[in-house]
Amino acid sequence: MAEKFWNRFRFKYRVSVVNENTLGEVWHFRLSRLGMFLWGFLLAVLSFLLFAALIWFTPLKNYLPGYNADIRQQLVEETIRIDSLENMVALQTEYLNIIRDVVAGDVKTDSVKPLDSLTLINKNELIAPGSAITDEFIAQYEEKERDNLALFDVQTSTPVYTLFRPVNGVVEEHYSKTEGRLYVGCRAMQNACVVSVLTGTVIYTNRNMEGEWEMMIQHEGDYLSVYKNLKQVNKTVGQSVQAGEMIAVVADGKQLLFSLWQKGNSVNPEEVIAF
Secondary structure, eight states: OHHHHHHHHHOEEEEEEEOTTTOOEEEEEEEEHHHHHHHHHHHHHHHHHHHHHHHHTSGGGGGSTTTTHHHHHHHHHHHHHHHHHHHHHHHHHHHHHHHHHHHHTOSOGGGOOOHHHHHHHHHHHHTSOOOHHHHHHHHHHHHHTHHHHHTTOOOOSSOOOOOOOSSSEEEEEOOBTTTTBOSEEEEEOTTOEEEOSSSEEEEEEEEOTTSOEEEEEEEGGGEEEEEEEEEEESOOTTOEEOTTOEEEEEOTTOOEEEEEEETTEEEOHHHHSOO
16 A cells, blocks of 8 residues: 555656647646645755855845844943033033133133122112112111111221132131141142131241241231142232232142231131131
Protein backbone atom coordinates (compact mmCIF):
# COMPACT_ATOMS: atom_id res chain seq x y z
CA MET A 1 0.00 0.00 0.00
CA ALA A 2 2.78 2.38 0.91
CA GLU A 3 4.74 1.43 -2.19
CA LYS A 4 1.72 2.07 -4.36
CA PHE A 5 1.22 5.49 -2.78
CA TRP A 6 4.92 6.32 -3.22
CA ASN A 7 4.82 5.31 -6.86
CA ARG A 8 1.80 7.53 -7.50
CA PHE A 9 3.55 10.38 -5.68
CA ARG A 10 6.65 10.02 -7.86
CA PHE A 11 4.75 9.44 -11.15
CA LYS A 12 5.60 12.19 -13.63
CA TYR A 13 3.07 14.06 -15.69
CA ARG A 14 3.73 15.71 -19.02
CA VAL A 15 2.74 19.33 -19.27
CA SER A 16 2.69 20.68 -22.83
CA VAL A 17 2.29 24.16 -24.29
CA VAL A 18 0.44 23.94 -27.67
CA ASN A 19 0.12 26.55 -30.41
CA GLU A 20 -3.61 27.24 -30.79
CA ASN A 21 -3.46 27.78 -34.55
CA THR A 22 -1.25 24.91 -35.62
CA LEU A 23 -1.90 22.67 -32.63
CA GLY A 24 1.81 22.04 -32.59
CA GLU A 25 3.63 21.52 -29.30
CA VAL A 26 5.74 24.55 -28.48
CA TRP A 27 7.22 23.53 -25.15
CA HIS A 28 6.71 20.86 -22.51
CA PHE A 29 8.08 19.67 -19.24
CA ARG A 30 7.55 16.63 -17.02
CA LEU A 31 6.85 17.04 -13.33
CA SER A 32 5.73 14.70 -10.58
CA ARG A 33 3.75 15.52 -7.48
CA LEU A 34 6.93 15.32 -5.42
CA GLY A 35 8.73 17.66 -7.79
CA MET A 36 5.82 20.09 -7.69
CA PHE A 37 5.99 20.09 -3.90
CA LEU A 38 9.78 20.60 -3.92
CA TRP A 39 9.66 23.42 -6.48
CA GLY A 40 6.83 25.14 -4.55
CA PHE A 41 8.78 24.88 -1.30
CA LEU A 42 11.93 26.23 -2.99
CA LEU A 43 9.94 29.12 -4.48
CA ALA A 44 8.49 29.97 -1.06
CA VAL A 45 11.96 29.93 0.54
CA LEU A 46 13.42 32.12 -2.20
CA SER A 47 10.52 34.57 -1.88
CA PHE A 48 11.00 34.74 1.87
CA LEU A 49 14.75 35.32 1.53
CA LEU A 50 14.16 37.98 -1.11
CA PHE A 51 11.69 39.94 1.03
CA ALA A 52 13.90 39.54 4.10
CA ALA A 53 16.93 40.92 2.22
CA LEU A 54 14.82 43.76 0.81
CA ILE A 55 13.68 44.78 4.28
CA TRP A 56 17.02 44.25 6.03
CA PHE A 57 19.26 46.05 3.55
CA THR A 58 16.92 48.97 2.83
CA PRO A 59 15.39 51.73 5.03
CA LEU A 60 12.13 49.76 5.11
CA LYS A 61 13.32 48.07 8.32
CA ASN A 62 12.87 51.37 10.19
CA TYR A 63 9.10 51.06 9.70
CA LEU A 64 8.90 47.73 11.52
CA PRO A 65 7.13 48.02 14.91
CA GLY A 66 9.64 48.02 17.80
CA TYR A 67 12.71 48.23 15.55
CA ASN A 68 15.40 50.67 16.76
CA ALA A 69 13.31 51.79 19.78
CA ASP A 70 16.52 52.47 21.72
CA ILE A 71 17.95 54.49 18.86
CA ARG A 72 14.80 56.61 18.66
CA GLN A 73 14.97 57.28 22.41
CA GLN A 74 18.62 58.16 22.05
CA LEU A 75 17.82 60.56 19.19
CA VAL A 76 15.24 62.32 21.36
CA GLU A 77 17.73 62.62 24.23
CA GLU A 78 20.44 63.92 21.90
CA THR A 79 18.04 66.51 20.48
CA ILE A 80 17.24 67.76 23.99
CA ARG A 81 20.96 67.82 24.80
CA ILE A 82 21.71 69.85 21.68
CA ASP A 83 19.08 72.42 22.71
CA SER A 84 20.67 72.65 26.17
CA LEU A 85 24.12 73.07 24.62
CA GLU A 86 22.83 75.86 22.37
CA ASN A 87 21.44 77.69 25.41
CA MET A 88 24.72 77.19 27.28
CA VAL A 89 26.74 78.48 24.34
CA ALA A 90 24.50 81.56 24.14
CA LEU A 91 25.03 82.24 27.86
CA GLN A 92 28.79 81.71 27.56
CA THR A 93 28.90 84.07 24.58
CA GLU A 94 27.02 86.74 26.54
CA TYR A 95 29.38 86.24 29.49
CA LEU A 96 32.45 86.59 27.25
CA ASN A 97 31.00 89.77 25.74
CA ILE A 98 30.60 91.23 29.23
CA ILE A 99 34.18 90.23 30.14
CA ARG A 100 35.43 91.80 26.91
CA ASP A 101 33.63 95.07 27.70
CA VAL A 102 35.06 95.06 31.23
CA VAL A 103 38.62 94.45 29.96
CA ALA A 104 38.21 97.11 27.27
CA GLY A 105 37.02 99.59 29.89
CA ASP A 106 33.58 100.08 28.38
CA VAL A 107 31.89 99.24 31.72
CA LYS A 108 32.44 101.81 34.46
CA THR A 109 32.56 100.49 37.99
CA ASP A 110 31.19 103.76 39.37
CA SER A 111 28.02 103.18 37.38
CA VAL A 112 26.97 100.55 39.94
CA LYS A 113 24.87 102.22 42.61
CA PRO A 114 24.53 100.69 46.07
CA LEU A 115 21.06 99.75 47.25
CA ASP A 116 21.36 102.26 50.09
CA SER A 117 21.81 105.12 47.61
CA LEU A 118 18.72 104.03 45.73
CA THR A 119 16.83 103.95 49.02
CA LEU A 120 17.82 107.54 49.75
CA ILE A 121 16.71 108.59 46.28
CA ASN A 122 13.30 107.02 46.89
CA LYS A 123 13.06 108.76 50.27
CA ASN A 124 13.86 112.10 48.66
CA GLU A 125 11.03 111.53 46.20
CA LEU A 126 8.65 110.69 49.04
CA ILE A 127 9.47 113.84 51.02
CA ALA A 128 9.18 116.14 48.01
CA PRO A 129 7.07 119.28 48.59
CA GLY A 130 3.34 118.54 48.52
CA SER A 131 0.46 120.49 47.09
CA ALA A 132 -1.30 123.50 48.69
CA ILE A 133 -4.19 121.25 49.78
CA THR A 134 -1.76 118.92 51.57
CA ASP A 135 -0.03 121.83 53.34
CA GLU A 136 -3.40 123.25 54.46
CA PHE A 137 -4.50 119.87 55.84
CA ILE A 138 -1.23 119.47 57.77
CA ALA A 139 -1.55 122.99 59.23
CA GLN A 140 -5.13 122.31 60.39
CA TYR A 141 -4.12 118.98 61.92
CA GLU A 142 -1.17 120.52 63.79
CA GLU A 143 -3.39 123.31 65.12
CA LYS A 144 -5.98 120.81 66.30
CA GLU A 145 -3.44 118.43 67.88
CA ARG A 146 -1.04 121.10 69.20
CA ASP A 147 -1.26 119.94 72.80
CA ASN A 148 -0.75 116.29 71.93
CA LEU A 149 2.14 116.97 69.55
CA ALA A 150 3.89 119.09 72.18
CA LEU A 151 4.53 115.94 74.20
CA PHE A 152 6.75 114.59 71.42
CA ASP A 153 8.53 117.87 70.64
CA VAL A 154 11.67 117.10 72.60
CA GLN A 155 14.71 119.09 71.62
CA THR A 156 18.08 117.37 71.66
CA SER A 157 21.54 118.65 70.90
CA THR A 158 22.93 115.23 69.90
CA PRO A 159 22.90 114.78 66.12
CA VAL A 160 21.64 111.50 64.71
CA TYR A 161 23.68 109.82 61.99
CA THR A 162 22.50 107.18 59.53
CA LEU A 163 25.31 104.82 58.60
CA PHE A 164 25.40 102.84 55.39
CA ARG A 165 26.35 99.20 55.15
CA PRO A 166 29.99 99.02 54.02
CA VAL A 167 29.19 96.12 51.66
CA ASN A 168 26.20 94.04 50.61
CA GLY A 169 26.92 90.69 52.19
CA VAL A 170 26.54 88.40 55.20
CA VAL A 171 28.28 88.91 58.55
CA GLU A 172 30.31 85.75 59.20
CA GLU A 173 32.46 87.04 62.07
CA HIS A 174 30.65 89.05 64.72
CA TYR A 175 32.04 91.78 66.90
CA SER A 176 33.32 90.47 70.26
CA LYS A 177 35.18 92.80 72.59
CA THR A 178 35.82 90.04 75.12
CA GLU A 179 37.62 87.94 72.50
CA GLY A 180 39.55 90.95 71.21
CA ARG A 181 37.72 90.97 67.87
CA LEU A 182 36.97 94.66 67.37
CA TYR A 183 35.60 94.25 63.85
CA VAL A 184 32.99 92.38 61.83
CA GLY A 185 33.83 90.08 58.92
CA CYS A 186 31.43 90.38 55.97
CA ARG A 187 31.33 87.81 53.19
CA ALA A 188 30.29 89.35 49.87
CA MET A 189 30.21 88.41 46.20
CA GLN A 190 33.36 88.58 44.11
CA ASN A 191 34.32 92.14 43.13
CA ALA A 192 31.65 93.54 45.47
CA CYS A 193 31.68 97.32 45.91
CA VAL A 194 32.72 98.78 49.28
CA VAL A 195 31.06 102.10 50.19
CA SER A 196 31.71 104.75 52.79
CA VAL A 197 29.42 104.44 55.79
CA LEU A 198 29.35 108.24 56.34
CA THR A 199 30.50 111.42 54.68
CA GLY A 200 34.14 112.06 55.48
CA THR A 201 37.75 112.34 54.34
CA VAL A 202 40.24 109.58 53.54
CA ILE A 203 43.12 109.83 56.00
CA TYR A 204 45.03 106.58 55.38
CA THR A 205 45.58 103.98 52.65
CA ASN A 206 48.19 101.22 52.69
CA ARG A 207 49.00 97.97 50.92
CA ASN A 208 50.16 95.11 53.14
CA MET A 209 52.63 92.32 52.38
CA GLU A 210 49.88 90.13 50.91
CA GLY A 211 49.02 92.78 48.33
CA GLU A 212 45.71 93.80 49.95
CA TRP A 213 44.72 97.37 50.72
CA GLU A 214 43.56 99.00 53.93
CA MET A 215 41.73 102.31 54.23
CA MET A 216 40.69 104.68 57.04
CA ILE A 217 38.12 107.45 56.72
CA GLN A 218 37.49 110.22 59.26
CA HIS A 219 33.80 111.14 59.53
CA GLU A 220 31.71 113.75 61.22
CA GLY A 221 30.65 113.02 64.77
CA ASP A 222 34.22 111.88 65.57
CA TYR A 223 33.60 108.56 63.79
CA LEU A 224 36.51 106.68 62.22
CA SER A 225 35.85 103.74 59.89
CA VAL A 226 38.47 101.15 58.95
CA TYR A 227 38.24 98.84 55.91
CA LYS A 228 40.60 95.88 55.34
CA ASN A 229 41.06 93.10 52.75
CA LEU A 230 40.52 95.37 49.75
CA LYS A 231 41.45 94.37 46.23
CA GLN A 232 41.73 97.96 45.02
CA VAL A 233 40.91 101.44 46.31
CA ASN A 234 39.31 104.22 44.30
CA LYS A 235 40.19 107.07 46.63
CA THR A 236 43.46 108.59 47.80
CA VAL A 237 44.47 110.29 51.05
CA GLY A 238 42.87 113.71 51.39
CA GLN A 239 39.91 113.03 49.11
CA SER A 240 36.40 113.66 50.39
CA VAL A 241 33.77 110.93 50.11
CA GLN A 242 30.00 110.99 50.42
CA ALA A 243 27.92 108.59 52.45
CA GLY A 244 27.20 105.51 50.30
CA GLU A 245 29.88 106.40 47.73
CA MET A 246 31.99 103.55 46.36
CA ILE A 247 35.54 103.65 47.71
CA ALA A 248 37.01 100.19 47.02
CA VAL A 249 36.48 96.57 45.90
CA VAL A 250 36.64 93.52 48.17
CA ALA A 251 39.62 91.18 47.63
CA ASP A 252 38.89 87.85 45.93
CA GLY A 253 37.94 85.09 48.38
CA LYS A 254 38.33 87.39 51.39
CA GLN A 255 36.02 88.83 54.02
CA LEU A 256 35.71 92.57 54.33
CA LEU A 257 37.00 93.36 57.81
CA PHE A 258 35.20 96.48 58.99
CA SER A 259 35.70 98.30 62.30
CA LEU A 260 34.20 101.52 63.62
CA TRP A 261 35.58 103.91 66.24
CA GLN A 262 34.20 107.03 67.93
CA LYS A 263 36.35 109.35 69.99
CA GLY A 264 39.00 106.64 70.29
CA ASN A 265 36.56 104.00 71.53
CA SER A 266 35.61 100.86 69.61
CA VAL A 267 31.97 100.70 68.51
CA ASN A 268 30.08 97.53 67.63
CA PRO A 269 29.10 98.12 63.97
CA GLU A 270 26.10 95.80 64.27
CA GLU A 271 24.55 98.14 66.85
CA VAL A 272 24.55 101.18 64.56
CA ILE A 273 24.36 99.62 61.07
CA ALA A 274 21.63 97.34 59.73
CA PHE A 275 23.62 94.57 58.00
